Amino acid sequence: MLGDQQAALVGQGCLQKGQAKNTYGTGCFLLYNVGAEPVLSSHGLLSTVAFKFGDEAPCYALEGSVAIAGAAVRWLRDNLGVLSSASDIEAVASSVSDSGGVYFVPAFSGLYAPHWDSSARGTICGMTQATTSAHIARAVLESVCFQTREMIEAMHSDSGTGLASLQVDGGMTVNSLLMQLQSDLLGIDIVRPSMPETTALGAALAAARAVGLSCLFECAQSTVDTFHPSIARRERDARFLQWRRAVDRSKGWLLPLVEPEQSGASLLSGGVFLMASFALLVLSTESC
Numbered sequence: 001m002l003g004d005q006q007a008a009l010v011g012q013g014c015l016q017k018g019q020a021k022n023t024y025g026t027g028c029f030l031l032y033n034v035g036a037e038p039v040l041s042s043h044g045l046l047s048t049v050a051f052k053f054g055d056e057a058p059c060y061a062l063e064g065s066v067a068i069a070g071a072a073v074r075w076l077r078d079n080l081g082v083l084s085s086a087s088d089i090e091a092v093a094s095s096v097s098d099s100g101g102v103y104f105v106p107a108f109s110g111l112y113a114p115h116w117d118s119s120a121r122g123t124i125c126g127m128t129q130a131t132t133s134a135h136i137a138r139a140v141l142e143s144v145c146f147q148t149r150e151m152i153e154a155m156h157s158d159s160g161t162g163l164a165s166l167q168v169d170g171g172m173t174v175n176s177l178l179m180q181l182q183s184d185l186l187g188i189d190i191v192r193p194s195m196p197e198t199t200a201l202g203a204a205l206a207a208a209r210a211v212g213l214s215c216l217f218e219c220a221q222s223t224v225d226t227f228h229p230s231i232a233r234r235e236r237d238a239r240f241l242q243w244r245r246a247v248d249r250s251k252g253w254l255l256p257l258v259e260p261e262q263s264g265a266s267l268l269s270g271g272v273f274l275m276a277s278f279a280l281l282v283l284s285t286e287s288c
Helices: 006-012 072-077 084-094 133-157 176-185 201-212 215-219 231-248 264-287
Strands: 020-024 028-035 048-051 058-065 102-105 123-125 164-169 189-193 224-227
Touching: 006 020, 006 058, 006 201, 020 133, 020 201, 028 048, 028 133, 048 189, 058 133, 072 084, 084 133, 084 176, 102 224, 102 231, 123 164, 123 231, 133 176, 133 231, 164 176, 176 224, 176 231, 201 264
Parallel strands: 020 164, 164 189
Antiparallel strands: 020 028, 028 058, 048 058, 102 123, 189 224
């Protein structure tokens, strides 16, 4: 038996340690193969079984998820009216060469991995009078890529194994601009199969493997599109640093406001007022 994300991992052929896949749908779900020994995360990730075929030893993975990916595109369409349809975002975001310094943190219901901050809320930073809906649309796409980079960096820290490339699937992967942005902001190749919905394929391949039909793995390999990084490391790291600053501003938004403590001066002034009032009361009594 396989969960949907584990099935997608198998469907993408990520059977070796150090391979990973990311599913881009309403949210993002990243699984990172760590091999025959489980890795306990200290960076906000989940340790899980990746797959187990028949009597073979299990393989383990680190798992991370973000709540808002494709859901942010629907928010642009349904709540702001920026898009006529969700598929329009690629053309709108491509109409500008960059986000114009705008960073969008889609923490509509808090932040998931690796932050796990339920008090965070959505934030748009860096807007100026020159900001247009196209800049915001592009910042929305970039937010998906930045959130993926956060998870991959956490997985690298936990496992000690870096990625040479990232397999991708899910409905959002039809957006070639998103895939290129992801490659640019990760600094690795992004590999998109011709069949983006790989969960059913993975379940079928796992069943075949369990009964000894391993040859189906070779037969099931599909053609792919590969996106290569096109920006320098210095630029991607600078943009990621700005993203992290925007994330910091989104955190703690729902924390209760704390009344400032009274200072010694305010307490003293109140005491003087009470003593003066008492003295006046005494004097008025004696005069009577």
